Amino acid sequence: MSKDGDDVVLEQERRRWEKMDVDCLANAFSRAGMESLLLALPFVCKSWYKASLNPICWACLSFPDYIPSPLLVNTVEEIEMGPQSFGSFYDKFVDEYGIDKSRFSITAFVKLVVDRSKGKATQLELPMYSTEAALRYVSDACPLLKHLTFDDDLVIFKHSRILPEVIGKWKFLEGLSLRHSFMVNDQQGRRGKYLSRYFRELLAFPSCFDVFERIVAQIGTHCKHFRQLTLMKTRLHRDEALTIVNFLPHLQTMSVTGCIIERDSILTIVRGCKELRVFCAKECTGFEEGGEELYKLARQTGKLVCVDRVRRAERLILGVLSTTLMRESVYNRLRICLGQ
Incomplete structure (x- = not known):
C-alpha cells in the first residue's frame, strides 16, 4: 500500500469513536437524552457502555x-x-x-x-x-x-x-x-x-x-x-397570591399558562415580590379585558409584565x-x- 494509503488508515484509526477518552464520550452523551442513554448508546461498544454509566450523563x-x-x-x-x-x-x-x-x-x-x-x-x-x-x-x-x-x-x-x-x-x-x-x-x-x-x-x-x-x-x-416559578393549568386566587408574596420574597421570574388568575392576584404578586423581574401570563382567564393598571404598574416598577389574555x-x-x-x-x- 502507498504511503498516502497508510496515512489514511492511520487517520481513521485515530478518529475511531470507541477509542475516545471516556470522559469526553460522557460529556457528549450527557446531551443525548434518556432514551438514547438506555436504548441506543450502551449497545454500540464496551467503551460507549462504560461512558453511558458516568454520572455526568445523568x-x-x-x-x-x-x-x-x-x-x-x-x-x-x-x-x-x-x-x-x-x-x-x-x-x-x-x-x-x-x-x-x-x-x-x-x-x-x-x-x-x-x-x-x-x-x-x-x-x-x-x-x-x-x-x-x-x-x-x-x-x-x-x-x-x-x-x-x-x-x-x-x-x-x-x-x-x-x-x-x-x-x-x-x-x-x-x-x-x-x-x-x-x-x-x-x-x-x-x-x-x-x-x-x-x-x-x-x-x-x-x-x-x-x-x-x-x-x-x-x-x-x-x-x-x-428564584423561578412556572405554573400551568391551575388556579391563582388571592390566598395563593398572598402565599407567594409572603414566602417567596426573592422570586425573580414567574410564568403562568392556562391558569385561572384574578387581576388583583397579578397586582398582589407584582407589587409584593420586590425582586420580581418578569411576570408572564399566557392564555389565562379570570380577569377582565383592559390591562391599563397592569401596564402602568409595569412602567412604575420597571418590571416586565406580559399578560396575554x-x-x-x-x-x-x-x-x-x-x-x-x-x-x-x-x-x-x-x-x-x-x-x-
Whole structure:
C-alpha cells in the first residue's frame, strides 16, 4: 500500500469513536437524552457502555411520559389486570431488556435511573402517573437538585399530597414547574367504566385543595436559592397570591399558562415580590379585558409584565378544561365510578 494509503488508515484509526477518552464520550452523551442513554448508546461498544454509566450523563433527568394503560376498564373482572402498555418509551425499554410486563414498576425504573446520577442530578422532570414511593426516593437521592418539573394534578393524586413533605429537602432548589396533566377525558370517565387497581392506588380521597400553598410555604422556609416559578393549568386566587408574596420574597421570574388568575392576584404578586423581574401570563382567564393598571404598574416598577389574555370566544373552553372546578368534577365522577 502507498504511503498516502497508510496515512489514511492511520487517520481513521485515530478518529475511531470507541477509542475516545471516556470522559469526553460522557460529556457528549450527557446531551443525548434518556432514551438514547438506555436504548441506543450502551449497545454500540464496551467503551460507549462504560461512558453511558458516568454520572455526568445523568445530571439532567427528564423522564418520558408514563401512561399506564388501561387506567379504566370495562368489567369488574378486569380491575385487577395490570397495565398492558406504559407509553412508547417504556414499552421499548421493556422489550429491549426482556422484562416481564406484569413485573415492570415505574418506581423501580425511577430508582434505577436516579441511582446512575450518584447524587449529582441537578434537573429532574418526573413522569406523570408516577408514585409516592418514587417521589420520596428522589427527594433523598437528589440532594443537589436545582430545577424540578412536576407533572401532576394538585387535587387528585396521592403524591401531590406528599410533595410539601419532601420538597424542603432540596436546599439548592432554584426553580419549580408545576404542570397539570390529568389525562382521563369525559369519554374514558363515563359511567359504566371501572378504575383499574393501579389507578385506584394513585387516587387520594379526600382531595387536598391547599397543596399549592403548602408547597410554596415549604420552599420559602427551606429553599433559600429559589428564584423561578412556572405554573400551568391551575388556579391563582388571592390566598395563593398572598402565599407567594409572603414566602417567596426573592422570586425573580414567574410564568403562568392556562391558569385561572384574578387581576388583583397579578397586582398582589407584582407589587409584593420586590425582586420580581418578569411576570408572564399566557392564555389565562379570570380577569377582565383592559390591562391599563397592569401596564402602568409595569412602567412604575420597571418590571416586565406580559399578560396575554384569551380571546372571549376561547374563554369558556379554556375555563372548562383548566380550572380546579373541572378537576373537582372529574374527582366526583371518579367517586361515582368507585361507588363512593
